[in-house]
Amino acid sequence: MKNRFVHFGLVLLVIAAISAGVLGLVNNFTKTVIAANNEKSQNAAKREVLADAAKFVEEEAKEIDGLQFVPGYNDQGEIVGYVTTVASPGYGGDITFILGIKRDGQIAGLRIVNQSETPGLGAKIGDLSWQDHWIGKDASYEFNKSTDAFAGATISPRAVYTGIIKALNAFKDGGMN
Template sequence: MMQLALSKWKALDKWKDSIGYQSGLLATICGLAALLLMTMELWTRPLINLRIEEDQNALLDEVLNGASYANKVFSQSQKITLQQRQYEIFTVKDGAGGTTHYVVRGSEEGFSGSISFLVGVDTDGVITGVRIINHTETPGLGDKIELAKSPWVKEFNQHSLANTPLWGVKKDGGSFDQFTGATITPRAVVNGVHIAMQALANNLAGAGHDAP
């Protein structure tokens, strides 16, 4: 009896050593890992989207420079693509339903990843504020694009396509400062905001409005 049991264990061990068993075990583990990742992604996606929405709403007053609004600004958007970049344009309205500002959301590749930002623009095409939503730039260098780390982002205030012929950092002959030891990050933000302003102008012109 014991010999029969030992024989079965040996057969089982031999089967476990087979390529088929190992391949099946590996496939099962990979499948479970993929299922776990998918479940985590589905679970965290709404939380991430909610956090982004909260961050945007918190920054809205800042990019509008304190101007009041009566609508849910981020509830509707128009998407426009320019220079292989996609921007979302939101309309800001007052209590009477009139348009007072536009907000453009976009992103640009920085030194170490994508930099997402909001641009507030009045109906004359003048920037009222720019704020960074999120980024992965180098702490102590590139993170100076955050208002909490540096006032640099306020340099965009009062700029427009009409009054700023050279959009770039001063190192490139433009109007905006760069950071000591970190030129790529501010250069990326300036470029992204510039194209965002062009996308807004194109969108308004296409809708029959006077381009700001």
């Protein structure tokens, strides 16, 4: 009977080792694909939030208050604005978004790239119409619960607002406008 337990234990150990090896291989393969897809979606979001930019030069990024501001250039080689990725704590976890800022400090665009807010409530921050209503606002803008939030959900919109103001103030304090 003792040998039976050892035998079954060894069989189980071999099965677990093979499974772990296969999972490790699949993870190594998919993590590069996932990283490439994330980079593509981030680049697409950058082009959406700063439409006047023809290219972005990551090497010229300026770091201010923990945020990377990547300059966007038009076809003539002039800086038209900056993009930054902001993570702000929401109700269901961090809300990550790309913010486009014109040289004058106004918001050129906003795209939520990752969020896990409550479906039907805070997840409404993913609606493009809500994201686009921030265009043209600057660091002096104050949160207005009636226009910036949703019925029953103020934490998620306020989290985005807080991240926006943090980025706009860093932009202004960094003297980039």
